[in-house]
Amino acid sequence: MAETIPAALGEAADRFGEHPAYIQDGEEVSFLELLRRVRRAARGYVALGLQPGDRVCVWAPNSIGWVVAALATSYAGGVLVPVNSRYTGHEVAEVVDRTGARIVVVEDGFLGRTQVADLRAASDLAAVLAVIELKDLSDLDMGAVTTAEIDAIAESVCADDVADILFTSGTTGRSKGAMSAHRQTVGVARAWGDLGGVTGQDRYLVVNPFFHSFGYKVGIVTGLLTGATLYPVATFDLDATMALIETERITVLPGAPTVFTSLLNAPGRADRDLSSLRLAVTGAAVVPVVLIERMRADSPDGLAFEQVVTAFGMTEAVVVTMCRQGDSAETVATTCGRAIPGMEIRIGDEGELLVRGDYVMLGYLDDPAATAEAIDADGWLHTGDVGVLDEAGNLSITDRLKDMYISGGFNVYPAEVEQALARMDGVADVAVVGVPDDRMGEVGMAYVVGTVNPDDVIAFAKGRLANFKVPRHVELVDALPRNLSGKVLKNELRTGG
Structure with missing residues (x-):
């Protein structure tokens, strides 16, 4: 059983052969062809001077080329550093410099921008051997590096070698690079696929x-x-996504809650045949219960998924808990499921979720202090999420520790308020934050996307929540600020950004 990414790629080529691995914009690539492209790119990397353990940054949107660039990094013994496709040149330059990346692969011109020029303007890229445009990946000079030599390098990659460094979103400060070993990246992907029945x-x-x-x-x-x-989908377009589901008979659609909210509210949804969808996997710190109910509903108001699974994960641990096939609708709608094989969870001080197990990161890149702060001496990762466990071990995330505010001496968890408001007709999306108040210390401010009256929102809340939990202010907005992982950027709401 493969424990490294190169081994997983080799086994996939053997097992699945000419079966299509990727389809995008009319291009179909089989598993055998994927291996061929990866080998070729990896030979090019090594010819440029890449050594085992060197870092490669990939700064591009979803594409078959992205996959080849990433897998070639592992095949050449390197460490993959994926970079947010929406980052500016300055933000990417910081990641490149911090990781000492030797190669940077870029899709120049994405969203009409000049990525290569922006990157070079932001840094002298002193450690970088080459900046490669994604379209040129297949034309790299392979020099004297043979297929046999690159296969030998791939075979020398060990399960405990660092496979990748993924940077946290950095919404509350400087982002940190979470390092994972090959055995962790492969193991967590296998566990997720098994539990989802993929x-x-x-x-x-x-x-x-x-x-x-x-x-x-x-x-x-x-x-x-x-x-x-x-x-792969490079940019999320509702009509294009629904058309793809219909024409290609898509069966599996994981995504952040905002993806499914958008689908449910799409004006053209009734005209599309989305009946091929069987499995949805969603997760975030908090998932609205009403969203899960509508995703499962076989009605004009729902998406009729055969199986909706909620899960909880984070950059530092990828997948921690997950619902199982056969779980009750109530379990799926109200919890994130149980710890996956190889992981354990418990609730610590202040209700904080603690996580330990096979898929907890090795640590933060070049930051032992932050690593020690995140992972205690007993190996427990402190998540910063507040949660509860039921008798069966199912986890419910109630909020983020940092998002809790105190109103009149009472703790208020915004997620509870958001869950209640999400059930109001006309509310498409909602986020609640605490704002200063002379009398109460802090009170709730609800930012609402939808066709509702602010006074009606407050009245609706009063009918369902204790008075100290009821938002005192409601502001209607066109959209909530989110990062590309779907998380609401509450700092921006608090500061009015």
Whole structure:
């Protein structure tokens, strides 16, 4: 059983052969062809001077080329550093410099920007051997590096070698690079695929960005392990996504809650045949219960998924808990499921969720102090999330510790308020934060997307929540600020950004 990414790729080519691994914009690439492209690019990397353990940054949107660039990094013994496709040149330069990256692969011109020029303007890229445009990846000079030599390098990669460094979103400060070993990246992808029942018959739409663990680890790597055909989406467009589901008969669609909220509220949804969808996997710190109910509903108001699974994960541990096939609708709608095999969870001080096990990161890149702060001496990762466990071990995340505010001496967890308001007709999306108040210390401010009256929102809350939990202010907005992982940027709401 493969424990490294190169081994997983080799086994996939052997097992699945000419079965399509990727389909995008009319291009179909089999597992055998994927291996061929990866080998070629890896030979080019080594010819440029890449050594085992060197870092390679990939700064591009989802594409087949992204997959080749990333897998070639592992095949050449390197360490993959995925970079947010929406980052500016200055932000990417910081990641490149901090990781000492030797190669940077870029899709120049994405969203009409000048990525290569911006990157070179932001840094002298002193350690970088080459900046490669994604379109040129297949034309790299392989020099004297042979297929046999690159295969030997791939075979020398060990399960405990660092496979990748994924940077946290950095919404509360400087981002940190979470390092994972090959055994962890492959193991967590296998666990996710097993629990989701993913097979080679599945057609898997990857809306989640590849630079995020949800797209990379439980997307690309799960595809190698299961033989599922992946359909990468570079930018999320509602009409295009629904058309793709309909024409390609997509069966698996993981995504942040905002993806499914958008689908449910799409004006053209009734005109599309989305009946092929069988498995949805969603997760975030908090998932609205009403969203899960509508995703499962076989009605004009729902999406009629056969199986909706909620899960909980984070950059530092990828997948921690997950619901199982056969779990009751109530369990799926109200919890994130139980710890996956190889992981354990418990609730610590202040209700904080603590996580330990096979898939907890090795640590933060060049930051032993932050690592020690995050992972205690007993190996427990302190998540910063507040949660509760039921008798069966199912986890419910109630909020983030940092998002809690105190109103009139009482703790208020915004997620509870958001869950209540999400059930109001006309509310499409909602986020609640604490704002200063002379009398109460802090009170709730609700930012609402939808066709409602602010006074009606407050009245609705009063009918369902204790008075200290009821927002005192409501502001209607066109959209909530979110990062590309779907998380609401509450700092921006608090500061009015």
